Amino acid sequence: MTEFATDATALSIVLTGGATGIGAATVARLEAQGHSVTVLDIVQPTAPTAFIHCDLSDPAAIDRAMAQLPGPINRLINVAGVSNAAANDKILQVNFLGMRYLTERLVPRMTDGGGVVIVASSAGYDWRQRQPVIEEFLNTPDFGAGMHWLQQNRTAWQDNPYKFSKQCAAAYTYRAAGLAFRRGIRVNCVNPGSTGTRLTADFRRLVGPQRYDWGVQQVGREGTPVDIAEVIEYLATGNNRWLNGVELLVDGGYIAGLTGGWIQTRGPQ
Secondary structure: OOOOOOOOOOOEEEEEOOOOHHHHHHHHHHHHOOOEEEEEEOOOOOOOOEEEEOOOOOHHHHHHHHHOOOOOEEEEEEOOOOOOOOOHHHHHHHHHHHHHHHHHHHHHHEEEEEEEEEEOOHHHOOHHHHHHHHHHHHOOOOHHHHHHHHHHOHHHOOOOHHHHHHHHHHHHHHHHOOOOHHHOOEEEEEEEOOEOOOOHHHHHHHHOHHHHHHHHHHOOOOEOHHHHHHHHHHHHHOOOOOOOOOEEEEOOOHHHHHHHOOOOOOOOO
C-alpha cells in the first residue's frame, strides 16, 4: 500500500447536514482551523458557509448537488440524518441509502489520502445482533434496489426504522473502508450517544422520557454537539492515517459502563 500524506494545511471538505446541531458545530470547528467546507443540506446554514441544497432521500437531487461541488475534494463527512419522527421510508432513505449513494459516488473524486466520516449512533452500535438481515440489505447494489428490499421486507425493520438505519450505517463502515484504501482513503464511523440537539425530543419519545433521562444520569450529563464535533474533526483532519474501518462510541462512557459494570445495569423499562 502506498503512503499518502493526509496532513494538508487547508482541506476542501464536503459535509452533509451542516445547518444545525452536530453538523453546524463541526463546520464551525473546521472553518476555525482554516478548512473550506461545503455544506449539503435541505436547510441553508445561518453562518456564511458555502451551501448546496441537497435532499439525501432523492438520488437525482444528490447527483445535481454533486455536479455543483468544487474540486478537488479531500474529505467527506456524513452527518445528515432524520429522527424517528420522519416517515419510515424517509428515515432509511436519508440515514442510509442516500448516505451510501453519495459516499460511493464521491469517493472516486476524492484526492489520494482522503477520508470519510460516517456519523451513525450508539443506537446502531449493536448491529451485529442482527447481522444477517443487515448484511442482506447492505448487499443491495444501489438506491433503487435498496428501496425494493425495504418494501419487500418491512417486518424486518419497520418496528424501529431509526435504529435499523443507524445499525446499517455503522455496519456499512466496514465495507466502505475498502472502497479506495489503496489510494489511502479511509472511512471511519462516530456513534454518538445521547446528545442535545433539535432532534432530542423525538428520541426521548422513542425510548421513553424516563429511560432516556436515566441513561443521561448514568454518565453525568447529556452530550453536546461540540462533544461529538471534536471527534469528527479529529477523524477528518487529525494525524490518524492508519485508522480505517473503525467505529468510535462517543457517549461519555455509557456503553463502557454497562459492559464494565461500573454503572447500573438496568434502568426504567
